Amino acid sequence: MKVMMTEHATEFVPPLSFQVLSRNDVYTNTFDEKNSKVVAHIDLADWADLVIVAPATANIIAKMANGQADDMVTTTLLATEAPVWVAPAMNVHMINHPAVVRNINQLYADGVRFIEPEEGYLACGYVGRGRLEEPEKIVQRVHEFFFRR
Numbered sequence: 001m002k003v004m005m006t007e008h009a010t011e012f013v014p015p016l017s018f019q020v021l022s023r024n025d026v027y028t029n030t031f032d033e034k035n036s037k038v039v040a041h042i043d044l045a046d047w048a049d050l051v052i053v054a055p056a057t058a059n060i061i062a063k064m065a066n067g068q069a070d071d072m073v074t075t076t077l078l079a080t081e082a083p084v085w086v087a088p089a090m091n092v093h094m095i096n097h098p099a100v101v102r103n104i105n106q107l108y109a110d111g112v113r114f115i116e117p118e119e120g121y122l123a124c125g126y127v128g129r130g131r132l133e134e135p136e137k138i139v140q141r142v143h144e145f146f147f148r149r
Contacts, residue, residue, distance in 0.1 A: 092128030
């Protein structure tokens, strides 16, 4: 597993946490080339058999739907030919906002698959649809994708 993080994600969870768990470098900056023999975002895009964007905020979903490439994650997403899965996590009102619904529909049309959010208590204190699917269930879906018979 290789991990890329947006700048905002690094404010929520330190990259070192994912470095220790994955035992790989964590990519946060498009211009921080860790290996001078390759262009990192192209190398990661080619390496991936599957890309999962989780938790996917309204912001990253909008960037993806509009082809915006302004950071390590979005440039890699545009360069990959691997399947892309998105696991949204946001406030119930945000996920139901017409702009977010429109962006999700665009991504569906582009072939992106979604790991639908759960209903329950949200980080903001609301209750409703928008909770990130449990990590164990995401791992189970990945396993089924690669090992289905």
